[in-house]
Amino acid sequence: MAVQIKPLVAGNWKMNGLKAALGEFSKLCEHASADLAAATDLMICPPATLLGAMAASAQETAISVGGQDCHMAEKGAHTGDISAEMLADSGAVAVIVGHSERRADHGETDDTVAAKAQAAWRAGLGAIICVGETEAERKAGKAIEVVSGQLAGSVPVGATADNTVIAYEPVWAIGTGLTPTAEDVREMHESIRKTLAARFKEHGEGMRILYGGSVKPANAAELLAVPNVNGALVGGASLKADDFLGIAAAYG
Known part of the structure; x- marks a missing residue:
């Protein structure tokens, strides 16, 4: 019998959003129906500057809030970094680690990503671990090999269906249309x-695997109906409440 997995639709706002964007988030919270929340978990991962305000606004609603990255240390002399404990203290329930933009822009390795996932668990957060191949790697026929290697190196021992989500994002499809x-x-x-x-045996059978990469209301139903796709990690379309809810509606 197949494992029943409740999907997750998570929005990654990336480096977008000033305080004025809190109105759009409030709209999202107001319009996320109980029926939709029963069908799928909903999460927004805003910039750290908005996380606390969003978490406070989301109380008693169907929306949860996550972080976009964390440092592997609990505290210390790491100017500009944010620990998983700080995210949890601000109201986050999860954190994205290993996004392709972090891997590319900041040189993060699989070992770094694994350490950040462990930091998330240490703080009581879920880790959304991102994997995905570049266009060159796909054209070379190495997509599955590359992603399998990232899974081996980025997902630490101790991963369970409760503390870990995998997000597959083909790098060449992120923000390109x-x-x-x-x-x-x-x-x-x-x-x-x-x-x-x-x-991971039964934990691996029950772990959520999200698809990300130019997900929008127009293609959500087709993509989210694919076997072993247990939700979406949404980029640009998550900045507008109507678009984000339109994607989540594939489950409602």
């Missing part, structure tokens, strides 16, 4: 599921 075919997504998510199940 390009999307893989449903068959491409099916093949990759099936490979990820097999890898997780082989390593």
Whole structure:
């Protein structure tokens, strides 16, 4: 019997949003229906400057709040960094680690990502661990090999269905308007599921695997219906309440 997995639709605002954007978030909280919340978990990961205000605004609503990155240390002389404990203290329930933009812009390795995932667990946060191949890697026929290697190096021992979410984001589809075919997504998510199940047994069978990369209301229903796709990590479309809810409506 297949494991029943409640999907997660998470929005990554990236480096977008000033205090004026809190109105859009309030709109999202107001319009997230109980029926939709029963069908899928909903989360927004805003810039750290907005996280505390959003967490306070989201109390008693269907929306949870997460961070976009964390340092692996609990505290210390790390100017400009934010610890997982600080995120939790601000009201976050999870944190994205290993996003391709962090890997590319900040040189983060699989070992770094794994350490950040462990930091998230230490603070009581869920870790949303991102993996994904570049366009060159896909064209070379190495997409599954690359992602399997990232899973091996970025997901620490101790990962469970409760503390870890995997987000597959083909790097070439992030913010480009390009999307893989449903068959491409099916093949990759099936490979990820097999890898997780082989390593983590029943925890791997129940772990959520999100798809990310130019997800929008127009293509959400097709992408989120693919086997082993247990939700979405949404970029630009999460900045507007109507678009984000339009994606989540694939489950409602």
